[in-house]
Amino acid sequence: MSYIHLVPEWFFGFDIAMEFLFAFTAALVALYSFYIYHISQQRESRLFGSGFLLISISYLIKVALNMFVLTEIKSGLLGISLEHLSTVGRVAAYANLLLFMIGLITLVYLTFRAKGIRLYALLVALALVPLIFSTDRINLFIIISSMLLALLCIHYLREYDRTKNKRTLSVLIAFTLLLLSNIWTFIAAENYYLTFVIGLFMELAAYLLIMMSLFLTIRRTSHA
Amino acid sequence: MHKKRTKLEVIYDILNVIKGKNGKIKPTHILYKSNLSYQMMEEYLSELIKKGFIREIKEKQSKSYMLTDKGFAFLEKYALVMDFTTSFGLGEQEQHL
Numbered sequence: 001m002s003y004i005h006l007v008p009e010w011f012f013g014f015d016i017a018m019e020f021l022f023a024f025t026a027a028l029v030a031l032y033s034f035y036i037y038h039i040s041q042q043r044e045s046r047l048f049g050s051g052f053l054l055i056s057i058s059y060l061i062k063v064a065l066n067m068f069v070l071t072e073i074k075s076g077l078l079g080i081s082l083e084h085l086s087t088v089g090r091v092a093a094y095a096n097l098l099l100f101m102i103g104l105i106t107l108v109y110l111t112f113r114a115k116g117i118r119l120y121a122l123l124v125a126l127a128l129v130p131l132i133f134s135t136d137r138i139n140l141f142i143i144i145s146s147m148l149l150a151l152l153c154i155h156y157l158r159e160y161d162r163t164k165n166k167r168t169l170s171v172l173i174a175f176t177l178l179l180l181s182n183i184w185t186f187i188a189a190e191n192y193y194l195t196f197v198i199g200l201f202m203e204l205a206a207y208l209l210i211m212m213s214l215f216l217t218i219r220r221t222s223h224a
Numbered sequence: 225m226h227k228k229r230t231k232l233e234v235i236y237d238i239l240n241v242i243k244g245k246n247g248k249i250k251p252t253h254i255l256y257k258s259n260l261s262y263q264m265m266e267e268y269l270s271e272l273i274k275k276g277f278i279r280e281i282k283e284k285q286s287k288s289y290m291l292t293d294k295g296f297a298f299l300e301k302y303a304l305v306m307d308f309t310t311s312f313g314l315g316e317q318e319q320h321l
Binding site for chain 1: 231232275276277297298301304305307308309310311312313314315
């Protein structure tokens with residue numbers, strides 16, 4: 001059985017605050033990307049904004065779900081699995097996974113030279129169909145999202161190699177941290193609170209780096 | 225060695241060339257100044273019209289291109305756009321559209 005909520009009692013509330021921050025950061029990136037799209041009509045900016053918007057919404061759903069779980073979780077209970085949730089909770093949990101996955105797929109898709117709705121639909125189908133039919137959705141989600149994050153890391157490594165831009169390096173490190181936090185959570189399996197919390201802090205570092213890159217970009221051009 | 229431009233840089237160069245001619249220019253002038261092949265120039269001009277950055281003006285025996293408000297706004301905010309796309313790895317190399 002895979003758990004979707006594995007927070008120790010001493011960390012209750014902090015995880016929700018952190019995930020809200022992740023949602024806020026992703027929303028900021030999305031908003032600014034759409035602003036850049038408005039000026040440049042550049043397809044990549046629109047896709048980037050859409051990807052981060054989906055990720056932001058997925059985190060907001062997770063925040064709502066975790067707040068629900070917080071009221072249900074009893075002391076001593078190790079975690080919540082999908083089977084524990086009511087129908088509404090399960091729909092929210094799946095929506096969280098699907099939106100996050102589609103958000104990542106959108107970001108990966110924009111890194112490809114090949115374009116077209118068929119390619120995008122194929123990527124979405126290849127990721128989501130196994131997820132829908134799997135009996136171990138959480139672990140499969142972690143595996144597929146790790147692969148997508150790895151592709152993004154490779155893209156940003158190439159971009160940094162090409163541009164030598166420090167903010168690109170920050171974004172590369174951020175996605176690498178997201179990948180490591182994903183793998184870390186997977187390795188942590190079902191019984192280790194502390195490793196789950198460490199994974200969350202890695203995610204926090206990643207989103208802080210993304211936020212820093214965004215603010216430095218906005219600040220630099222406003223001073224220019 | 226000439227570094228390959230990103231798509232955004234090419235768009236900027238074309239719009240800048242048009243701006244340099246008081247916002248209105250004939251295609252041959254764009255070809256000389258933009259360092260593009262004729263085919264690529266035609267592709268980029270079509271895209272710029274589609275995006276609303278320029279407008280095609282058909283005159284008696286020729287045509288010319290005019291910069292729109294959107295095109296002027298792009299030139300004004302170009303540094304912002306370039307910084308964001310470079311930082312977040314959204315730049316795309318010059319290529320056929």
